[in-house]
Amino acid sequence: MKKRILPKLIFLAFPFVLLTSCLTTTTAAGSVGADRKQVMLISEEAIEQSANESYAEVLAEAKKAGKLNTNSSTVQRVQKIAKLLIAQTPTFREDALSWDWQVNVISDETVNAWCMPGGKIVVYTGIIDTLQLTDGELAAVMGHEIAHALKEHSRERASQEGLQNLGVAAAATILGLDEESYQLLGIAAQYTLTLPFSRKHETEADHIGTELMARAGYDPYDAVNIWKKMSAASGAQPPEIMSTHPSHESRISDLQVIAEKVYPLYKAAKK
Numbered sequence: 001m002k003k004r005i006l007p008k009l010i011f012l013a014f015p016f017v018l019l020t021s022c023l024t025t026t027t028a029a030g031s032v033g034a035d036r037k038q039v040m041l042i043s044e045e046a047i048e049q050s051a052n053e054s055y056a057e058v059l060a061e062a063k064k065a066g067k068l069n070t071n072s073s074t075v076q077r078v079q080k081i082a083k084l085l086i087a088q089t090p091t092f093r094e095d096a097l098s099w100d101w102q103v104n105v106i107s108d109e110t111v112n113a114w115c116m117p118g119g120k121i122v123v124y125t126g127i128i129d130t131l132q133l134t135d136g137e138l139a140a141v142m143g144h145e146i147a148h149a150l151k152e153h154s155r156e157r158a159s160q161e162g163l164q165n166l167g168v169a170a171a172a173t174i175l176g177l178d179e180e181s182y183q184l185l186g187i188a189a190q191y192t193l194t195l196p197f198s199r200k201h202e203t204e205a206d207h208i209g210t211e212l213m214a215r216a217g218y219d220p221y222d223a224v225n226i227w228k229k230m231s232a233a234s235g236a237q238p239p240e241i242m243s244t245h246p247s248h249e250s251r252i253s254d255l256q257v258i259a260e261k262v263y264p265l266y267k268a269a270k271k
Contacts, residue, residue: 023037023038024038024040025037025038026038026040026093026150026152026156027092027150027151027208028091028093030091030211031265032207032208032258032261032262034092034151034204034207034211036204038151038156039156039159040152040155040156040159041159042155042159044117044155047117047152047154047155047158048117048118051116051117051118051120051154052118052120055116055120055122058122062104062106062108067106067107067108068104068105068107069104069105070105070107071105071107071125074105074128075104075105077138078103078105078138078142081135082101082103082142084139084217084218085139085143085146085212086119086146087216088212088215088216089146089212091211091212091215092150092151092208092212093150096119100120101120101121102119102121103123104122104123105122105123105125106123107124107125108125108126109124109126109130110124110126111124111126111127111130111131111233112124113127113141114145114148115142115145115149116154117149117154119149121142121146123138123141123142127141130233131226131229131230131233132229134222135218136213136218136222136225137222137223137226137229139213139216139218139222140209140210140213140218140222140223140225140226141226142209143208143209143210143212143213143216143223144205144206144223145209146212147207147208147209147212148201151201151204151205151208153201153205156201157198157201199246202246203251203254206223206251206254206255206258207258209223210258210259210262211258211262213266214262214263214265214266214269215266215269216269217269217270218266219266220258220263220265220266221259221263223255223258223259224255224256224259227248227255228252231248231252
């Protein structure tokens with residue numbers, strides 16, 4: 001009996017042994033304490049290669065549709081803000097300045113912006129026009145997206161999901177669950193692991209992004225303003241526990257605390 005149990009226990013414990021052996025941190029703390037330990041099972045090179053391929057496809061499609069960098073004044077505005085933010089990235093990662101940063105604008109109604117691993121940025125005109133963003137508010141949006149890349153959230157999320165799937169499969173094997181019970185276990189894992197984990201990323205990106213913008217000379221309270229605008233524009237939200245993003249209310253409240261914390265950095269930058 002004991003001989004049969006031991007291999008099962010080893011199999012069940014394997015994901016946790018793997019987790020502890022792959023803990024690292026991708027950024028320095030900065031003023032907001034961004035040095036949280038992360039699980040990284042997937043290589044940085046693999047994630048960046050995938051990101052580069054995806055970025056090239058997005059740009060090619062936008063160019064074909066006549067939507068890539070069509071407004072020179074908007075492109076110059078976005079690239080100027082990006083340059084100031086990127087100059088502050090060594091606060092969190094000394095290697096970031098050597099990344100192959102690229103900044104492009106796509107003319108589209110999509111209310112979005114993103115920064116892929118390795119510094120590949122796209123801003124859609126929809127978020128600028130719909131929310132009537134000031135430079136400070138745009139810096140808040142872009143700083144948030146740059147923060148995701150600095151902290152390698154895409155790589156961490158891919159690693160975490162791979163580890164989670166391994167853990168769920170191991171637990172199902174040990175417990176002898178049927179298919180229906182296995183699916184329920186997967187759903188439970190989603191709501192207790194995946195969604196809170198993603199909310200953690202969003203909050204972390206808010207913190208790092210707000211410090212970046214403050215150091216770049218943008219009022220950090222503009223990070224609060226952007227989410228007030230987003231709240232007014234988006235209407236009803238799902239309950240926070242069922243969302244991959246913090247609620248607008250909790251996000252605004254948290255950002256007010258962070259803005260106050262990094263405000264002296266903004267004042268120093270303005271001097």
